Amino acid sequence: MENLIMSFALIGVIGVGAQWFAWRLNLPAIVLMSLAGLLVGPVLGLISPEEDFGEFYSPIIAVAVAVILFEGGLSLKFEEIKGSVGSAVLRLVIPGVFIAWILGSLAAYYLAGLSWTVSILFAGIMVVTGPTVIMPLLRQARLAQKPAALLKWEGIINDPIGAVLAVGVYEYISLQQGGYSGAEAVGSVFLGTILAVGWGIILGRMIVIAFIRGWVPEYLKPPVLLTTVLVGFEVANLLQEEAGLLAVTAMGVTIANSKLPSINQIRHFKENIAVLFVSGVFVILTANLTWDTISAALNWQTLAFVSAMIFIVRPVTIILSLLGTDLKWSERLLVAWIAPRGIVAVAVSGFFAGVLVDLGMPDGEQMIPLAFAMVFATVVIHGFTITPLAKMLNLASSSKPGFLIVGSTTWSVALAKKLMDLGKHVVIADDSWRALRPARQAGVPTYYGEILSEVTEHHLDLNQFGFLLAVGGNEAHNSLVCTDLAPEMGRAVIFQVSTRAKEDNERRSLSYALQGRTLFASRTGLDELLRRHYAGWVFQVTRLSEEYPPERYLKDLGEGEPMMMIRKEQIFIASGDSPLKPEAGDTILAYVPPEALKVRAEPENDEESSRDEKGEIERKKEEALNHLPNDGKPETP
Template sequence: MDNLVLAFAIIGVLGIGAQWLAWRFNLPAIVLMAIAGVIAGPVLNIFAAAGAGPGDPPMEALFGEFYRPIIAVAVAVILFEGGLQLNISELRGLGRGVRQLVFPGVLIAWFLGAAAAYLIAGLSWQVALLFGGIMVVTGPTVIIPLLRQSKLNSRPATLLKWEGIVNDPIGALLAVVVFEFLVIGDHGASSTDIISSLIVAAILAAGAGYGFGKLTAVSFRRGWVPEYLKPPVLLALVLVCFELANLLQHEAGLLSVTAMGVTLANSKIASINDLRLFKENITIMLVSGVFIILTANLTMDSIRSLDWSSALFLLAMLFVVRPLTVFIATIGSGLPWKERLLVGWIAPRGIVAVAVSSFFGASLVAEGYADGAKLIPLAFGMVFATVVLHGFTISPLAKALGLASRERPGVLIVGASPFSAALAAKLKDMEVPVTVADTSWRRLKPVRLANVPTYYGEILSEVTEHHMDLNRFGYLLALGGNEAHNALVATDLAPELSRAAIFQVNARGKDEEDRKALSYTLQGQTFLHSAVALDELMRRHYSGWVFQRTRLSEEYPPEQYKKDLHPEAEIVLVMRKGGLTFASREAEVKPEIGDVVLAYIPKPPDVKAEKAKENGGKDAKDTKENAKPAAEKENLKSKLV
């Protein structure tokens, strides 16, 4: 294939298609991307360039001298986006644990990994030292999706996230150190000179990242950059920072952009969430494309080079090196044994490990180290093994250890009122986890009286992130009386929960064409199909409307249920195995056999009261009739007297 535009189109379809399938079927995305790349590359040889030999890496032949720059830029943006997720405030109570996982954890993992590569995989000690440094990394590109999938508690999730993002550039720098020793040391440079130059370069690179982060924060805060230019300006600064650090020391740019991301994340910029969303979108595209490129660059010869010693090496890394590293590094950290056990098992490798292995593997072969060619298939073997095993075991293991929620995705209701209290109480009766949040202790009173969990505070506050685990919730109902606040909640939490799972009450009953109405781009889906206003819901509540739960079956199908349902009633949601489906103005729910339907219906007639009323009227009539003769008799008696 010589058509680069067609190649990019195929890469995009494979990468984004794998991401969509992973989301649709709740599978590890990186596994599907790797499979897609292997099928398109070594198996079907779709990207084979004209004139390339049968053993030549197809993607390198296709892109030529642009192959490595493409990978380098992608990895730089990915690491920056990872740093942008690291908020120092998350480390409350975890600083020591994270610090020990980084140091001495990195050195322990480096030593044990290098020993396994030398003794088991059969690499020379020089190449084993370099590969041991690369295997220190636990990539954020796979850690963060796994955390989102597994619904881990905040403590172990924070540990894994920080370790994954901080260790990525450190592992790359360790590989640089060994490579410099192997290459520069062969040309007569002393060890002292090499170490001192690397330390100085690392300090300068980290300082450059910090400086670029502060410069960006000041520029954005003071309005030197307009809103619409902030994302592209930030992207340009990331690339400049990356390349300047690389000019100081090869691969030091990885450390520099990570430091820039962490600095920016903790600079309290008002538009930080918008920037994070932009960078996350770019990162997803880059991860999808670059991982397809890397896997498609494999050849059948490199895959066949994986033998039994390689398999034993992978087993040693999984079941000996990683658990032993975490156990030794976290001694005295105060972490519970369950968290140490989970962190000791979960260590998936990602795109950074593959990219750095691809670069140094080719460089080592060029320098005369023939076993450098084994780095790429070994790295891919680690990625496959760790992502498959950890991706499919993190949820069961976390639930078994009590470090993840066993409950179905819950409902977070923002805005306390008698109506939302009644709805929350009914959801609790249906065994749906529910929490009501509000800034008013008084408004939360009916919720507390209904024995429903509450959160007293502003849901949009940064403090909330440390006191409330949003991973427990799969749905958000913004039911407050302030339409603007409801819209702000829906917009702010949309990246976390997805707009498809956020529903906002029609606070004032305005039509979307009303000039006073908020733009639909700022809101979630409208709660209830009729889009009835909050005032009307409150009127219905005080007039006696109730929530009614009904299970549909073969004996009582949806058609019969709809006939029996009161014409004014509202279907609120249906509950089925796949979760909850709320009714909205945008989409009316369609109950099916086996569903549990929750409807909001007018006050049912009181049969006893009606009977008593009827009997009371009849008795009064009888009494009146019986009283007539007695009255006439009494009247006659008075006349006689």
């Protein structure tokens, strides 16, 4: 394509579009991005990146890989790896990485037909298991906490290790070709690694000090960080060729393990930047493949290599690494099977393939199709088998995604009880032991602690929840919870109530950009919900039918409000921007006043339902008379 700007625009549209389609279709983004690149490259011939970009091709790949590795380093926090899982993760690093490296090198040499030098470098890259691919699989299978944590942290830690191994091997190769003896090359690589890592640590500490002391304003922190990554990358490359990858990785790890208040803002920024780079890199690498390269890789050697990596190298590595740990054999078996390769494997392979070819090793070009073959095979095979295997080994939760309710009040406890009656898994979280007392007395599972604390990640598995309801008495805290957990759970399933009535002064309300979706179509505030609770309002479940259509139900509901709708086992929650539209056959959970209790949930349960609801009203009246101060009752003016 002659128009360079049009090439960049097309790559952006295709890469981001593939990620969007992957999100909509709930498919691995890496696969769709690769297919999109093949479509616009070898198939249709719309772009040929190496020809279109010319001398800019290699720098573009290098910068993208540097940002991706910096992101990987920024995800690694040592204090989060604790307990028995922490020791098991350490075993997967030492000796696990080296076992996988040795076995992978043998497979690449004897089965894939690569030279020894390229095999050793490529096997170092293949020790990584991409966290960007692992995390969606864990959410999909809803694994037990221990194997899920083990797979998650293995992926996060091994990402930078694979880059370190590849850089070390490359430096050794280039130095030997430059006339250095084996001992001199090893010494030079060792010294260059120390300098690069030290340089990355220094830059990371400089960033942390500058941010903590307020030397950089908030709006400049993301661009300052990105600029520092690029400067650190290039300066380290001047110290030793391709050592910049080590420097940016060390820089990310240093920042991640510092007490930096704005670390979440930095993470969100680098995630956004990384998404753009990842999208571009995948489209560029796949579009740059030729039919000759693809056909050369589609042979029995590639099949044998991929099969050996999946069925021999991975299981043997896990079995040997985890000997002597307290993990169950079922957990070891699951971990031995699940090892999808992801973004770092392909990106780093694409980067080093070019530099190896420049060093006079033409078989280095085969690293790219081999890396893509590993990605496709592992993502597809492991993606389709993780859920049934986890269920067969009793390592997956059989219950459907539940509700995490943040904020314990008498109203939220009543809601939790009704959701539990519907068979839903519910946990109420609050940092006040006293506020959780009504929930404990009602038999509702609770979590005592600050939901935003990093410690919470070790004790509360968020994968078990499909919805978050922030209904505490502090609107700012509700909004902070929604803002913090939205990237992990998805903004579409996060809701909050306002602590003020909807008619309150807008100047005292938080910006909509800092909030979750508003619970209830009427945007009713928490104070009003609590007032209604003590006035006898109850949660009621009603099954709509042809005999009892939605129109009649809504009329009978009066002032009541539908809150949740279940349609063919799919849950919809009413919000200010998306009111419910019930149909015959739906099950509705509504918050109704005493006068609307004539609405029945099921005809055969009318008498029993009526007795339960009337009894609940009597209990609420007694509760309202005997409640203690600040125990959920709204303030009286």
